Amino acid sequence: MNVLKFGGSSVATPARIRSVIEIIKPYLHEKKCAVVFSAFGGVTDILISLSLSALAGKIEYKDQLQALETRHLDAVRELIGIQKQSSIIAQVKFIFNELEDVLHGVYLVKERTPRTQDYIMSFGERLSAYIIAEALNDRGVKAEFLDARTVIRTDNNFGNARIDFAVTNKLIQDHFATHSILQVITGFIGSSASGETTTIGRSGSDYTAAIFAGALNASSLEIWTDVDGMMTADPRKVKKAFTVKEMTYEEAMELSHFGAKVIFPATMQPAMVNRIPIWIKNTFNPTFEGTVISEKSNGKNLIIKGISSMDKISLLSVQGSGLVGVVGVSMRLFGTLAKENISVILISQASSEHSICFAIEGAKTRHAKEAIEKEFLYEIRNQEMDHVKVEENLSIVAIVGENMKHNPGTSGRMFSALGRSGINVNAIAQGSSELNISAVVHEQDIAKALNVLHEAFFLSDRKVLNIFLVGTGLIGNSLLAMIQKQFEALAKQNHLEVQVVGIANSKKMLFNEDGLTLETAVNQMKESGEEMNLNAFFGNMIAMNLSNSIFVDCTSSEVVTEFYESILSSNISIVTPNKKANSGTYQKYQTLKSAAFKRGVKFLYETNVGAGLPVINTLNDLLISGDKVIGIEAVLSGTLNYIFSSYKAGDEFSDVVKQAKEKGYTEPDPRDDLNGMDVARKVLILSRESGLPFELEDIQVENLVPENCRGEMSVEEFFKKLETHNALFEKLRAEAESRNEKLRYMAVLRDGKTKIRLGSVNDKHPFYSLSGSDNIILLTTERYHDRPMVIRGPGAGAEVTAAGVFADIIRIGNYANG
Ligand code: ADP
Numbered sequence: 001m002n003v004l005k006f007g008g009s010s011v012a013t014p015a016r017i018r019s020v021i022e023i024i025k026p027y028l029h030e031k032k033c034a035v036v037f038s039a040f041g042g043v044t045d046i047l048i049s050l051s052l053s054a055l056a057g058k059i060e061y062k063d064q065l066q067a068l069e070t071r072h073l074d075a076v077r078e079l080i081g082i083q084k085q086s087s088i089i090a091q092v093k094f095i096f097n098e099l100e101d102v103l104h105g106v107y108l109v110k111e112r113t114p115r116t117q118d119y120i121m122s123f124g125e126r127l128s129a130y131i132i133a134e135a136l137n138d139r140g141v142k143a144e145f146l147d148a149r150t151v152i153r154t155d156n157n158f159g160n161a162r163i164d165f166a167v168t169n170k171l172i173q174d175h176f177a178t179h180s181i182l183q184v185i186t187g188f189i190g191s192s193a194s195g196e197t198t199t200i201g202r203s204g205s206d207y208t209a210a211i212f213a214g215a216l217n218a219s220s221l222e223i224w225t226d227v228d229g230m231m232t233a234d235p236r237k238v239k240k241a242f243t244v245k246e247m248t249y250e251e252a253m254e255l256s257h258f259g260a261k262v263i264f265p266a267t268m269q270p271a272m273v274n275r276i277p278i279w280i281k282n283t284f285n286p287t288f289e290g291t292v293i294s295e296k297s298n299g300k301n302l303i304i305k306g307i308s309s310m311d312k313i314s315l316l317s318v319q320g321s322g323l324v325g326v327v328g329v330s331m332r333l334f335g336t337l338a339k340e341n342i343s344v345i346l347i348s349q350a351s352s353e354h355s356i357c358f359a360i361e362g363a364k365t366r367h368a369k370e371a372i373e374k375e376f377l378y379e380i381r382n383q384e385m386d387h388v389k390v391e392e393n394l395s396i397v398a399i400v401g402e403n404m405k406h407n408p409g410t411s412g413r414m415f416s417a418l419g420r421s422g423i424n425v426n427a428i429a430q431g432s433s434e435l436n437i438s439a440v441v442h443e444q445d446i447a448k449a450l451n452v453l454h455e456a457f458f459l460s461d462r463k464v465l466n467i468f469l470v471g472t473g474l475i476g477n478s479l480l481a482m483i484q485k486q487f488e489a490l491a492k493q494n495h496l497e498v499q500v501v502g503i504a505n506s507k508k509m510l511f512n513e514d515g516l517t518l519e520t521a522v523n524q525m526k527e528s529g530e531e532m533n534l535n536a537f538f539g540n541m542i543a544m545n546l547s548n549s550i551f552v553d554c555t556s557s558e559v560v561t562e563f564y565e566s567i568l569s570s571n572i573s574i575v576t577p578n579k580k581a582n583s584g585t586y587q588k589y590q591t592l593k594s595a596a597f598k599r600g601v602k603f604l605y606e607t608n609v610g611a612g613l614p615v616i617n618t619l620n621d622l623l624i625s626g627d628k629v630i631g632i633e634a635v636l637s638g639t640l641n642y643i644f645s646s647y648k649a650g651d652e653f654s655d656v657v658k659q660a661k662e663k664g665y666t667e668p669d670p671r672d673d674l675n676g677m678d679v680a681r682k683v684l685i686l687s688r689e690s691g692l693p694f695e696l697e698d699i700q701v702e703n704l705v706p707e708n709c710r711g712e713m714s715v716e717e718f719f720k721k722l723e724t725h726n727a728l729f730e731k732l733r734a735e736a737e738s739r740n741e742k743l744r745y746m747a748v749l750r751d752g753k754t755k756i757r758l759g760s761v762n763d764k765h766p767f768y769s770l771s772g773s774d775n776i777i778l779l780t781t782e783r784y785h786d787r788p789m790v791i792r793g794p795g796a797g798a799e800v801t802a803a804g805v806f807a808d809i810i811r812i813g814n815y816a817n818g
Pocket residue numbers: 006007008009010038203224225226227229230231232233234235236259260261262263306307308
């Protein structure tokens with residue numbers, strides 16, 4: 001005998017019911033089976049809402065009821081041939097009349113007892129199983145509707161009735177002894193000794209199926225649902241979740257206790273007692289093997305089997321001197337809760353016994369607090385105990401697996417993963433069986449918690465990086481193109497999935513938690529994005545609370561950098577070519593470094609100096625390995641290098657600058673290059689990276705903008721005035737040439753001082769042959785003493801800069817998961 005159960009999602013529409021019938025058919029040829037059905041998807045919730053409307057005196061409940069009736073009648077019309085339809089329609093209408101009567105009663109007397117509520121909820125399963133039984137018959141599968149109230153005997157605890165197994169098993173066995181054709185059974189419902197309808201807990205159809213399987217000593221119990229089995233996490237919350245092929249009853253029970261909705265925890269009990277394997281199968285993918293839950297499980301390679309979560313939790317704590325060493329406090333506390341029918345989800349007690357803290361369902365918070373304070377009235381009055389402390393809007397996340405026992409460090413891995421993502425843990429509990437470790441976190445952190453834990457424990461999977469990009473100019477755009485182009489390769493070779501979840505320019509912004517489509521993202525942002533506002537952008541970025549978030553600043557704005565500290569403090573890494581933050585005050589530079597360090601996130605800015613050239617990383621690598629910087633000489637302005645390397649005899653200096661501007665090598669106002677400030681900022685960053693606590697004023701800069709060309713004036717005016725200085729520049733050039741030297745605008749850091757000036761170098765010097773807009777950096781260190789290390793190449797341009805930014809992003813992705 002096989003017992004099959006189909007959940008609400010498997011029978012939500014007539015089309016789905018037809019596929020369920022196709023799944024059932026082959027079983028009939030092989031061996032006997034019985035099938036249990038839930039109400040059509042969502043119907044139990046509708047029944048609850050109907051009864052609430054009626055209770056509140058809202059006559060609209062009648063429209064809702066009408067819609068529900070139509071849904072069921074439509075199902076009959078779609079599933080059953082025309083000849084038989086009318087009698088079945090009449091029966092369904094008859095059942096709905098009964099429901100209408102009871103709802104009308106609730107509406108009139110404005111009272112709805114738990115008993116009435118159970119009766120109302122029972123209609124969902126009674127209707128679905130009846131209609132499906134008839135549909136089976138209509139398709140040539142001989143079947144009989146079985147109202148489980150006739151065989152499942154429970155107590156009177158409405159809403160959560162307990163099974164009387166002795167009576168139930170006997171009734172089921174007797175029924176099956178006399179009914180040999182396929183039984184189509186209502187899930188979820190039973191009846192008490194006095195014949196009242198009861199329900200056995202939300203999602204209880206799984207339990208119904210297990211009760212039948214146990215009573216009939218079935219060879220297997222199959223739970224058919226809408227996912228590929230029991231997965232490593234809820235696939236709606238963790239996209240990377242995958243099916244676990246085998247697990248033990250204990251593991252499945254633990255996972256479902258903490259919210260893995262696939263199977264109702266109590267289901268395990270009758271199956272376990274009778275050692276019946278439980279299969280979790282997908283109605284929408286019937287050939288897939290799914291998960292088998294049994295006494296033993298292999299899967300030694302998995303330290304944990306799954307991660308689950310429960311929302312709407314409150315944490316209550318009682319504490320006080322009166323609790324220390326007093327026997328029986330816990331008993332009174334938990335006894336009170338049990339008396340009030342409040343179940344405790346998790347308990348954690350400090351070893352000092354000074355406080356006990358436990359989690360309960362959020363809806364029961366007030367009830368629990370009042371009951372406990374009543375029980376401990378005397379202690380509270382005498383100040384031996386404080387008032388019950390309550391923390392609300394929490395969630396529980398639990399990792400589950402039997403192999404934890406054999407793997408020390410599991411909890412370390414769990415809490416460091418949570419910590420690194422900035423998730424605060426309010427309470428921790430570990431089952432003594434070492435089967436689960438659970439943590440209470442804030443509700444808004446739960447999606448992130450599930451994802452980072454999934455990443456930390458199921459390493460084989462890909463890691464997702466979530467990028468927020470501000471600035472979609474040349475660099476930003478090249479970066480987007482690169483991410484798009486490399487997507488597949490990174491996923492395959494580096495197990496990294498780089499998705500861009502937010503972009504903005506100065507006018508508009510656009511977000512998509514599932515990743516924007518990169519080809520069209522910028523246009524889409526321009527057309528349909530919201531108006532850009534930095535506060536809103538960062539507020540949203542932090543509220544989205546995604547794991548591995550990276551903020552990429554491709555602007556050159558100072559205002560954006562003012563948000564860096566709070567971004568890093570929200571556990572979001574930053575990658576940027578924007579120099580403004582690191583060349584602001586030394587204190588700001590330090591603050592950002594330590595904010596990143598404290599939060600275990602990264603602040604990477606390789607492209608602040610020399611665009612994509614590996615300058616800052618190289619310098620850091622040298623210093624980390626114990627080397628010391630003796631001096632740095634560098635040409636760091638692509639623009640100025642272009643100007644001085646193309647300036648030849650016969651040229652007018654002002655024309656050379658003008659041409660550079662026309663070719664797009666300079667800033668819109670070329671004085672922003674000629675004043676040397678851009679170079680000064682780069683040198684300042686290099687000095688700071690080498691350990692010198694410099695401010696911008698400590699850098700001596702030769703300003704190449706002649707005195708009378710400074711201040712307010714248009715660019716045309718500036719060029720006019722610059723012409724009057726051509727002779728001076730020509731003199732410098734000619735003198736250098738006469739010594740066989742070339743002019744270079746260079747920075748020198750030596751003996752704790754930094755100077756930037758226009759000088760000349762001879763053909764022995766590495767700067768001599770520097771051409772175009774290249775940069776060059778000579779690092780003289782204790783190790784690279786006689787011949788300096790040379791880093792040279794294109795030091796400007798959107799492509800190379802974007803590549804450097806991209807490399808920093810991947811560097812963050814490659815940091816170990818821990
Ligand atoms: P049914 O209608 O078949 O009873 P449920 O909605 O009760 O189905 O349960 C199936 C749902 O359980 C899935 O759609 C999934 O979102 C959720 N779920 C939660 N945790 C897990 C998990 N670890 N593995 C698979 N599904 C899970």
